[in-house]
Amino acid sequence: MILKNKKDKNRKFLHCTLLPKNRRGDKILSAYWFAVLLIVAAGIFAMVYVYYGVPYDVRNVEGHLLINAVADCISYSGRISSGIVSSGKFIQNANFLNQCHLIFNSSEWKDEQYYTEVNFYKIEDINTPLLTIKKGNNNWISQCEIQKTEKKETLVQCSNEIFYSLDDKNNQYLIKILGVVRKSEKNVKM
Amino acid sequence: MNNRKRGTILIENLMFIILNLLFLTILILFLARQGNGAVVLEQSYAKNIALLIDAGKPVMEIKINMEDAINLAEKNGLKREEIVKINGNIVTVKLSDKGGYSYSFFKNVDATAYPDIPSEKNYIIMINGYK
Numbered sequence: 001m002i003l004k005n006k007k008d009k010n011r012k013f014l015h016c017t018l019l020p021k022n023r024r025g026d027k028i029l030s031a032y033w034f035a036v037l038l039i040v041a042a043g044i045f046a047m048v049y050v051y052y053g054v055p056y057d058v059r060n061v062e063g064h065l066l067i068n069a070v071a072d073c074i075s076y077s078g079r080i081s082s083g084i085v086s087s088g089k090f091i092q093n094a095n096f097l098n099q100c101h102l103i104f105n106s107s108e109w110k111d112e113q114y115y116t117e118v119n120f121y122k123i124e125d126i127n128t129p130l131l132t133i134k135k136g137n138n139n140w141i142s143q144c145e146i147q148k149t150e151k152k153e154t155l156v157q158c159s160n161e162i163f164y165s166l167d168d169k170n171n172q173y174l175i176k177i178l179g180v181v182r183k184s185e186k187n188v189k190m
Numbered sequence: 191m192n193n194r195k196r197g198t199i200l201i202e203n204l205m206f207i208i209l210n211l212l213f214l215t216i217l218i219l220f221l222a223r224q225g226n227g228a229v230v231l232e233q234s235y236a237k238n239i240a241l242l243i244d245a246g247k248p249v250m251e252i253k254i255n256m257e258d259a260i261n262l263a264e265k266n267g268l269k270r271e272e273i274v275k276i277n278g279n280i281v282t283v284k285l286s287d288k289g290g291y292s293y294s295f296f297k298n299v300d301a302t303a304y305p306d307i308p309s310e311k312n313y314i315i316m317i318n319g320y321k
Contacts, residue, residue, distance in 0.1 A: 037213060044217055048224050058237045065244040066296060101320045106279050106294035114296055186293060 054189045059181040063159030066102075066179040070116050073100035074133075075165040080120075080173065088169040090120065090131045097135035104136045112137035115156075115180040123164075123172045130173075140180045154190060156182045228266070231259050232291035236283040239274060239303070239315060240295040243281070248299060248319045257311040259285055270305040274313055 074081055074096070083096055097116065104112040115136035119129035144158035159179045164172055184190065224230070235256060242252050256273070263273050266286045275282045279298070284290030295301075298321045306312035 041213075041217070044221075048221060052224050052227070052230055055233060056237055058241060061241055062244065062296075065241065069244070069297065101298045102296050103279050103298040103321075104296060108280055108292060108294050113294075183294075 055187055057153070057157075057187040059157035059183060059187050060159065062181045062183075063157050063179040064161070066114060066116055066181065067159055067161045067177045069102065070097065070100060070118060070177050070179070071161070071163065071175075073097070074118060075163075075175065078165055080165045080167050080175075082168065084120070084131065084133075085167040085173075088167055088171055092131070094133055096133050100135075102135065109183075111139070113182040115140045115178075117141070117178045119176045121174040121176070123174055126174055129176075136180070137182075140182055141178075144178070144180060153188045154184050156180050156184070226258060226262065228262060228285040228288075229291075231262060232283045232285050233293075235259055235274070236281050236291045236293040239276075239281045239283070240293040242315060243276075243295045243299065243301050243317060244297050246297070246299075246315075246317045248317050250317045252315040252317075253306065254313050254315065255311065256313045259283070260305075260311045260313075262286075270308075273305070274303040274315075276301050276303050276315075 074084060081096075083093060083099065084091060097118070102114075102116075104114040106113075115134070115138055117132065117134045120131045121127075121129055140156040143155040146152065147155055147158055157180070159181075160176065161179075162174060162176050165175055166172060235254075239254065242254070246252060259273060260270060263270070263285045268284065268286070272284060275284070279296070280292050280294045281303075282290050282292040297317075300318040300321055302316045302318060304314055304316075306314055
C-alpha cells in the first residue's frame with residue numbers, strides 16, 4: 001500500500017498533466033515525452049547544422065584542373081613547347097608559366113592562393129630535374145610536406161601528376177607537375 | 191464503463207500518432223529547406239561555375255541547369271539576370287537579398303554569364319577568350 005502510494009506520488013510529480021480534470025492527454029503531454037522530443041529535435045538540428053555548415057571542399061578538383069591547364073600549356077599533342085626546349089636544349093625561361101593564361105590573384109584574397117611547379121627530368125635520371133619552372137605563392141609549398149605525413153584539411157591541398165613528352169628531336173622527358181591550392185577559408189570550416 | 195475506457199485509449203493513441211506525425215513532418219520540412227536553402231545552393235553553384243570555367247577553353251559555351259536556383263531566386267524576388275555575375279575572375283551567385291557567394295577561378299579568361307531563353311531554366315556561361 002505504501003509502495004503504491006509512493007508510485008502514485010511519483011507519477012503525479014513527474015507527469016505534469018495539462019488537462020487535470022480530463023487525463024486523456026497526460027500520457028502524451030508528459031514531461032518525459034517533451035524531453036524526448038526536445039532531445040531528438042536538438043540532435044537533428046545539431047546534425048543538420050554540422051552537415052550544412054561545412055563548406056564543399058573542391059580544392060582537390062581545382063588542383064587537378066590547375067595541373068591540366070599547366071600541362072596543356074607546356075606540352076601540346078605530346079610535344080613540349082618550343083618556349084621550353086628547342087633543338088634538344090632547355091631554354092632557361094623561369095617565367096614560362098606567365099604565358100599560360102593563369103591568374104593567381106583575385107580581389108577575394110590578400111595573397112595568391114595557388115602555386116604550381118613543373119620539373120622536367122630525363123628518363124634515365126628522375127632525381128635531378130633539368131629544368132624547374134614555378135608560378136604562384138611559394139609559401140604554401142612547405143605545407144605540402146606536412147600533408148605528406150599528416151592530413152590536415154585546414155592546410156593547402158597538394159596534387160601531383162606525372163606524364164611523358166617529347167621534344168623536337170624526339171627525346172623523351174618525364175614531366176612532374178605539382179598543383180597547390182589553399183583557399184582554406186572557403187573550403188573548410190576553420 | 192468499459193466502453194468509456196476503450197474510447198480514452200483510442201483518443202490517446204490518435205493524439206500520440208498525430209503529434210508524432212506533426213513532429214516528423216516539421217523535421218522533414220526543416221531538412222528539405224536546409225538542403226535547398228539559398229546559402230547551400232549559392233555555394234554549390236558558385237563553385238561549380240568557377241570549376242567549369244577553369245576546365246573550359248576559349249569559345250566554349252557551357253549550359254547549366256539551374257532550375258532549383260532560378261525558382262528560389264524568383265521566389266525571393268530576384269530577376270534571372272541577377273543570379274550569376276562574373277567580375278574579373280570572381281563568380282558570384284546570389285539567390286536572396288542577402289550577400290550571395292563568391293568563388294574565384296584561375297584561368298585568365300573573359301567569361302560572361304546570362305540566362306537561357308525564358309522557357310528554359312538554364313544559365314549559359316560563355317568563355318569569350320583569353321585576356
